[in-house]
Amino acid sequence: MRSRNNSIHEFNFIDSTLREGEQFRGTHFSIDDKREIASLLDRFGVEYMELSTPVASPQSADAIRTLADMRRRYKLLTHIRANMDDAKLAVDCGIDGADVYIGTSNYMREYSHGKSLEQVIEIGQKVVAYLNEQDIETRFSTEDTFRSNFADVMTVYRAMDLAGVDRVGVADTVGIADPMQTYNLISNLRDVVSCDIEFHGHNDSSCAVANAFCALQAGATHIDTTILGIGERNGITPMGALVGRLYTCDKALVDKYDLCLLPEIERVVAEKLGIEIPYNTPITGEVAFHHKAGVHTNAVLKNPMTYEAINPEDFGMSRVIDVAHRLVGRNAIREYAARGGLALPEDVLNLATAQVKLMADEGPITLEDVDRILSKMMLPLDD
Ligand code: HCA
Ligand code: CU
Numbered sequence: 001m002r003s004r005n006n007s008i009h010e011f012n013f014i015d016s017t018l019r020e021g022e023q024f025r026g027t028h029f030s031i032d033d034k035r036e037i038a039s040l041l042d043r044f045g046v047e048y049m050e051l052s053t054p055v056a057s058p059q060s061a062d063a064i065r066t067l068a069d070m071r072r073r074y075k076l077l078t079h080i081r082a083n084m085d086d087a088k089l090a091v092d093c094g095i096d097g098a099d100v101y102i103g104t105s106n107y108m109r110e111y112s113h114g115k116s117l118e119q120v121i122e123i124g125q126k127v128v129a130y131l132n133e134q135d136i137e138t139r140f141s142t143e144d145t146f147r148s149n150f151a152d153v154m155t156v157y158r159a160m161d162l163a164g165v166d167r168v169g170v171a172d173t174v175g176i177a178d179p180m181q182t183y184n185l186i187s188n189l190r191d192v193v194s195c196d197i198e199f200h201g202h203n204d205s206s207c208a209v210a211n212a213f214c215a216l217q218a219g220a221t222h223i224d225t226t227i228l229g230i231g232e233r234n235g236i237t238p239m240g241a242l243v244g245r246l247y248t249c250d251k252a253l254v255d256k257y258d259l260c261l262l263p264e265i266e267r268v269v270a271e272k273l274g275i276e277i278p279y280n281t282p283i284t285g286e287v288a289f290h291h292k293a294g295v296h297t298n299a300v301l302k303n304p305m306t307y308e309a310i311n312p313e314d315f316g317m318s319r320v321i322d323v324a325h326r327l328v329g330r331n332a333i334r335e336y337a338a339r340g341g342l343a344l345p346e347d348v349l350n351l352a353t354a355q356v357k358l359m360a361d362e363g364p365i366t367l368e369d370v371d372r373i374l375s376k377m378m379l380p381l382d383d
Contacts, residue, residue: 294329
């Protein structure tokens with residue numbers, strides 16, 4: 001369904017962890033790594049997986065052939081330049097679809113492939129016609145869309161739509177678009193083509209998630225994501241964060257995915273890359289469900305939704321009520337003690353809370369310090 005009334009309907013994730021993600025510093029996925037990541041993402045329910053071009057290296061081609069032979073629900077894509085040799089090799093590797101791209105900005109036309117707009121369209125039509133004949137799903141994107149001449153890209157998109165492409169792709173290659181620009185461009189494009197629309201956004205200026213979300217609101221049907229947002233430079237739209245964004249908009253939008261697999265997928269990818277999941281990653285970051293100030297914890301203990309837009313349990317995560325600090329509230333201490341089997345009388349609770357605060361004023365404290373304070377408080381009662 002294609003809509004442009006700001007409400008998001010049907011959409012697909014194109015997971016590019018094995019393509020854009022291979023362009024991340026320090027990524028060296030073996031074929032086994034690629035199989036493992038693809039299987040996890042298949043179980044999660046992504047609709048497409050995009051792999052590096054088979055032209056890149058023999059392993060890249062082998063990986064496509066290997067995944068093509070595996071049982072899977074997602075459609076297998078590879079990312080190719082707009083030329084016939086690349087398209088033929090991709091088809092030979094057993095893909096379901098090809099993401100064809102070519103630069104349309106002045107930079108790309110001058111310093112990359114050196115083609116005129118007419119030549120871009122001509123080669124695009126030829127490649128798309130060939131792939132259509134081979135029954136391959138096709139996408140044609142204009143690299144660096146936001147620094148390209150608007151009329152030029154619309155001309156290219158219209159020509160490709162008429163040539164029978166399944167999707168056109170908008171690429172914020174250097175991460176400069178803002179949500180309103182993304183919304184406007186895709187809204188305009190929605191009126192120009194009748195095929196599906198894909199959005200690929202880099203995160204150089206922190207807008208990748210917001211831009212992807214606005215792209216969907218404007219009528220995009222496919223969004224490129226990677227696990228933890230890995231990609232060239234600081235990467236593209238992270239799948240987990242976009243899932244979080246969609247969930248907060250309407251939980252039903254993401255109930256087609258196996259959300260509880262997200263933490264494991266991110267852990268597996270992070271481990272293979274030798275990186276930590278950043279502490280402030282939405283949903284899976286260490287502090288994503290960490291409640292600290294007394295006012296917050298008091299309300300969260302009564303109803304977590306007071307300070308949570310996302311239910312951690314929906315993602316197999318759990319919330320933390322932090323009590324080892326000076327901002328602690330008595331209700332948090334009461335609940336903490338109760339979890340440890342201690343029922344504190346009000347006066348003891350007040351004293352214990354005051355002592356935790358005093359101790360925390362001296363310097364950072366730990367749960368063991370809180371335990372010590374509580375057990376000292378309880379001694380007279382035990383006697
Ligand atoms: C690249 C560039 C690309 C392509 C995106 C697309 C970009 O690394 O080849 O095919 O739509 O950001 O423009 O990732
Ligand atoms: Cu990119």
